[in-house]
Amino acid sequence: MLPMPFLELDTAELAAAFDDWGLPRYRAGQIKRWIFARKTPLFEQMTDLPKSVRTLLTEKFGSILQCKEISRKQSDDSSQKLLLELADRERIECVLLRDDRQHRTACISTQVGCAMKCVFCASGMDGFVRNLTKGEILEQLLRLNQLLPETERLTHIVVMGIGEPTLNLDTLLSALEIITSPEGLDLSVRRVTISTVGIPEGIRKLADAVQQTGKGYKLAVSLHAPNDELRTKIIPQNRFTGIESILQAADEYFGKTGRRVTFEYTLIDGVNDRPEHVRQLAALLRHRTAIVNLIPLNPIPEPNDQSNHYRAPSEQMVRQFAEQLQQSGIQVKIRFRKGDKIAAACGQLRRSRH
Ligand code: SAH
Numbered sequence: 001m002l003p004m005p006f007l008e009l010d011t012a013e014l015a016a017a018f019d020d021w022g023l024p025r026y027r028a029g030q031i032k033r034w035i036f037a038r039k040t041p042l043f044e045q046m047t048d049l050p051k052s053v054r055t056l057l058t059e060k061f062g063s064i065l066q067c068k069e070i071s072r073k074q075s076d077d078s079s080q081k082l083l084l085e086l087a088d089r090e091r092i093e094c095v096l097l098r099d100d101r102q103h104r105t106a107c108i109s110t111q112v113g114c115a116m117k118c119v120f121c122a123s124g125m126d127g128f129v130r131n132l133t134k135g136e137i138l139e140q141l142l143r144l145n146q147l148l149p150e151t152e153r154l155t156h157i158v159v160m161g162i163g164e165p166t167l168n169l170d171t172l173l174s175a176l177e178i179i180t181s182p183e184g185l186d187l188s189v190r191r192v193t194i195s196t197v198g199i200p201e202g203i204r205k206l207a208d209a210v211q212q213t214g215k216g217y218k219l220a221v222s223l224h225a226p227n228d229e230l231r232t233k234i235i236p237q238n239r240f241t242g243i244e245s246i247l248q249a250a251d252e253y254f255g256k257t258g259r260r261v262t263f264e265y266t267l268i269d270g271v272n273d274r275p276e277h278v279r280q281l282a283a284l285l286r287h288r289t290a291i292v293n294l295i296p297l298n299p300i301p302e303p304n305d306q307s308n309h310y311r312a313p314s315e316q317m318v319r320q321f322a323e324q325l326q327q328s329g330i331q332v333k334i335r336f337r338k339g340d341k342i343a344a345a346c347g348q349l350r351r352s353r354h
Pocket of ligand 1: 118120121122159160161162163164165195196197198220221222223264265266295296297298299300346347348
């Protein structure tokens with residue numbers, strides 16, 4: 001029988017397995033602290049466990065980390081990107097981002113490939129393959145945490161890697177549950193942001209989960225255009241939803257969780273950065289408790305006919321857009337570009353590369 005992957009099991013399953021093997025249940029907590037807090041991915045190195053227990057665990061579970069690191073790229077802005085190969089040889093990427101505010105942020109993927117096919121994003125270019133498992137999501141976090149010096153831990157998580165998180169929500173939430181728990185990385189849920197292309201049912205489901213568990217994750221919605229015609233052109237998925245129903249679901253998220261929603265807006269020169277777009281965007285958001293996160297377009301690795309013409313606006317245009325929005329009473333942030341030297345910035349992660 002193949003060993004079962006440790007990171008896939010939930011607390012009850014783990015307890016049952018330990019009962020079977022005659023191991024006291026407190027060992028599970030002890031092991032989790034080794035794995036998460038002490039960054040030790042090998043049972044053999046868990047020195048306060050009896051040798052016989054370490055051997056038994058290795059026999060039963062094999063190794064804690066199940067993926068293979070194919071490459072590790074370091075950029076000069078101190079971002080690091082990992083390309084991981086999963087047990088079925090599919091590949092995903094994840095990124096560690098560091099900034100001068102002492103934030104150490106993990107950007108993680110939730111799917112192999114992506115079905116959304118936003119025209120400016122590399123993640124969907126090779127189509128959708130499958131959802132990631134809980135263990136695969138946790139492993140990205142463990143590996144990124146391990147890249148940090150011994151005394152440091154991840155401070156933030158952004159679910160902004162490959163895939164649409166609301167289409168793999170239950171699995172994502174169970175991984176986040178573990179990572180935010182005291183036995184995990186003990187990370188505050190307020191420091192976890194889930195970014196969605198804008199699927200109203202998914203947003204509602206997340207709002208309900210937050211309400212039930214009290215875990216108030218931050219929600220970011222990829223708006224990117226202030227009218228349906230333009231939005232459908234760059235985010236094909238919009239055809240099925242439309243902006244209005246997305247905004248309503250975001251309102252419900254705020255209503256149920258009290259957490260202000262961020263609207264991401266990737267600025268594309270001449271496409272969605274004109275004065276009329278500022279006006280339309282302001283009209284949509286003026287009466288909402290929201291914040292707009294402007295992202296100057298990052299270069300697209302292999303553009304198609306449409307996206308081939310897409311460029312980021314000049315810095316001056318980006319500032320102008322921000323100022324005009326602010327003048328309409330909307331709160332605005334500009335997202336600093338990170339990791340673009342190693343194709344690890346927003347929209348540049350994809351399934352298979354070296
Ligand atoms: N599937 C999620 C997470 C995607 S990545 C979502 O759609 O929200 C996080 C953000 O980067 C999204 O807002 C996404 O639209 C944006 N993005 C994608 N490609 C980009 C690019 N080339 N330049 C800038 N932002 C991009």
